[in-house]
Each structure stands twice: as C-alpha cells, then as structure tokens.
Amino acid sequence: MDVSEIIIPGDTPGTEWRLPVLRFKGRDPKAPRTYIQAALHAGELPGTVLLHFLCERLRQAESEGGIAGDITIVPQANPIGAAQSHFGELQGRFDLGSRTNFNRDFPLISLVDRATLIEDLDDYPATDRLKRQLLHMALAADLVLDLHCDDESLQYAYIDEAFWPEAADLAAALDMEAVLLSDGESSAFEEAVGFAWKYQVPGERQSRLPGKLSVTVELRGKRDVDPVLAKKDADGLWRFLVTRGIVSGETAAVTFSGPAVPLDNVEIVRAPAGGTVLFHRNIGERIAEGDLLMTIITRPGQPGGIDLHAPQDGLILTRTSDRLVRRRGDLMKIACDSPSSVSRKAGALEN
Incomplete structure (x- = not known):
C-alpha cells in the first residue's frame, strides 16, 4: 500500500x-x-x-x-x-x-x-x-x-x-x-x-x-x-x-x-409548520396510502396538532433525526412504485 x-x-x-x-x-x-x-x-x-x-x-x-x-x-x-x-x-x-x-x-x-x-x-x-x-x-x-x-x-x-x-x-x-x-x-x-x-x-x-x-x-x-x-x-x-x-x-x-425506482417516484414528506415531530412509522416499514406517518405538535399543551399521512404506498427509506423541525423541512423519504404528484426539478433530491 x-x-x-x-x-x-x-x-x-x-x-x-x-x-x-x-x-x-x-x-x-x-x-x-x-x-x-x-x-x-x-x-x-x-x-x-x-x-x-x-x-x-x-x-x-x-x-x-x-x-x-x-x-x-x-x-x-x-x-x-x-x-x-x-x-x-x-x-x-x-x-x-x-x-x-x-x-x-x-x-x-x-x-x-x-x-x-x-x-x-x-x-x-x-x-x-x-x-x-x-x-x-x-x-x-x-x-x-x-x-x-x-x-x-x-x-x-x-x-x-x-x-x-x-x-x-x-x-x-x-x-x-x-x-x-x-x-x-x-x-x-x-x-x-x-x-x-x-x-x-x-x-x-x-x-x-x-x-x-x-x-x-x-x-x-x-x-x-x-x-x-x-x-x-x-x-x-x-x-x-x-x-x-x-x-x-x-x-x-x-x-x-x-426496489429500483426513479427519483420522480420518491415522495419527500415536508413539515407544513414548525414544531415537535412524533413519528408513528419507522424506516424500513412498508406503508399504504393514507397511513398516519407522523404528528407535529405546534403548540405544546394546547389542543391540536398536525397529522401527516402517506401520499401513496411505498417503502420508508429515510427520516430526519431531528425532533424539533422547521417549516418546509424534509422529514421523510418514501420510495414508491408510481411517480409523486409533486413535480421535481432535474438534479439532486435535496441540498
């Protein structure tokens, strides 16, 4: 060597x-x-x-x-x-x-x-x-x-x-x-x-x-x-x-x-608001459209919270290790059989 x-x-x-x-x-x-x-x-x-x-x-x-x-x-x-x-x-x-x-x-x-x-x-x-x-x-x-x-x-x-x-x-x-x-x-x-x-x-x-x-x-x-x-x-x-x-x-x-899927078939779940995220599903799990993925607690101690559901069937590939998340932050990637309904620019998935 x-x-x-x-x-x-x-x-x-x-x-x-x-x-x-x-x-x-x-x-x-x-x-x-x-x-x-x-x-x-x-x-x-x-x-x-x-x-x-x-x-x-x-x-x-x-x-x-x-x-x-x-x-x-x-x-x-x-x-x-x-x-x-x-x-x-x-x-x-x-x-x-x-x-x-x-x-x-x-x-x-x-x-x-x-x-x-x-x-x-x-x-x-x-x-x-x-x-x-x-x-x-x-x-x-x-x-x-x-x-x-x-x-x-x-x-x-x-x-x-x-x-x-x-x-x-x-x-x-x-x-x-x-x-x-x-x-x-x-x-x-x-x-x-x-x-x-x-x-x-x-x-x-x-x-x-x-x-x-x-x-x-x-x-x-x-x-x-x-x-x-x-x-x-x-x-x-x-x-x-x-x-x-x-x-x-x-x-x-x-x-x-x-699975081997194009980048267009990757659903990236983003936070609609900042708060504390509670994940209900883990990496490696196969999920179905509509499954509850996570809840964001935006006002601790007060009623409410934001539930996020699976946009389509797929395999949970990644999720963030952060638990205090920012608005529009990437929370999860899901590899799917069909293209996402969210259009993607050519190139990398994220910065």
Missing part, C-alpha cells in the same frame, strides 16, 4: 489541509481501476470505518499478489469540512465560507479535459481545489464509489440510469434495500464523473456506459458507525470487487431484490 498526501493550501496565511490517499497497485493493466472515497460530507463516517476494515483485506491481498486492478482510496475526503465547527457542532456538509454543499458544484467537463482540472489551481479557493483534485483522481478510474450516509436511513444508493441494471451487482453485494435511479442532471461528485464519461467526445452524449460505474452509496444513518456493520459492509464491498475481477477470491452469487 502506497500512502501519499495532497496538500491543499488554505485561503488565509498559515493554513493548509492534508488529504491522505491510499493506493494499491494491481498486477493486471487490463483490469478495471477503482476509486473509492468517503466522508465528502465530513460528518458522515460509516464509509470511513468501512474503508478502514476494507484496507485490512486489501493489504493482505496485496501481499499475496491478489489485486488485479489498481485501487485508490481516500478514507476522509474532506479535511476542510472536518475542521468546521460552529458552537461545538460539526458543520461538514456545507462550506461555511461559500455556504455551498461540499457535494455540489463539481466541474462538469469532458473526460478529454481531465488534465485541466489541476491546472492553475492557485486561481481557485481551497474548497474548489479540493473538489478539482478529487474529481481528477476519480476520472482515472473505471469504477467510482462515493460513500455517504443519510440521517436515519436504510442502506441504499443513487445510481445513474446509464449504469443500471449492470450496477445491480453492487446493490446485491452491499445488501442494499433500495436503489434510486438518478437522471445525472446535478453537479454532485458522482454525477460529475458520469458527465465526463457520457461526454467523452464533447457534444456527443452516450446514454449507456458498459464497464463503468459512478455511484453514491448511502450507508444507513449518521449514527450507524459501528464495527459490526462496518465489517459487514467491507465484506460486501469486497464481494463486489471480486465480482468485477479487481481482487482475487471466490464469492457466492447474490441478487438484488429491493
């Missing part, structure tokens, strides 16, 4: 950020190249501990000549966000300086322009330098996995329709409970990778990308930082690498049995 650091100078004197990069050299130049990163949202750590345990297996495989394809791993992809605290609370999702989501505004370029990402880096602020160097590394690979987590959540993934159903092997290996098929229309990291591949020839869009994969994996919720779960997920990711011929090994064939 080769360990190096990318140094990102800060925007103020005396400040710099260090980004550790772990590389495993493959023996077969024709095998797929893999890039995996975690904690782009700096407070989302299930992927970091997954990679900690996965690297144990990779080091053993490397010593035995069992790695076919090059593997690059960035276990904590956002040292800038990891250093941001506000009144004692980590602020790892949004850059405090620009108020931009760390997983948005990645450059949308053609693959042939990859080298331009790291040209004239001093012209950019630190957060953009970080994003450009992460994307530059990823675009050298064939398989790109961006490991995140949600709030309270099942295991699921955002996968561009250009990679489906070929990517069902990843969903099966990681025992995902759902897949959300994205439209590739945002500037999130994994969609910026897909954009570069789709427009490998500038101006000519490819709709299918066989042998390629760029995906956001949601490893349950923020509090699911657990050695048992992390080792289970590391085993699942190892199975995927075996299946794709990146590492040597044997593994039993598994199939993905969960």
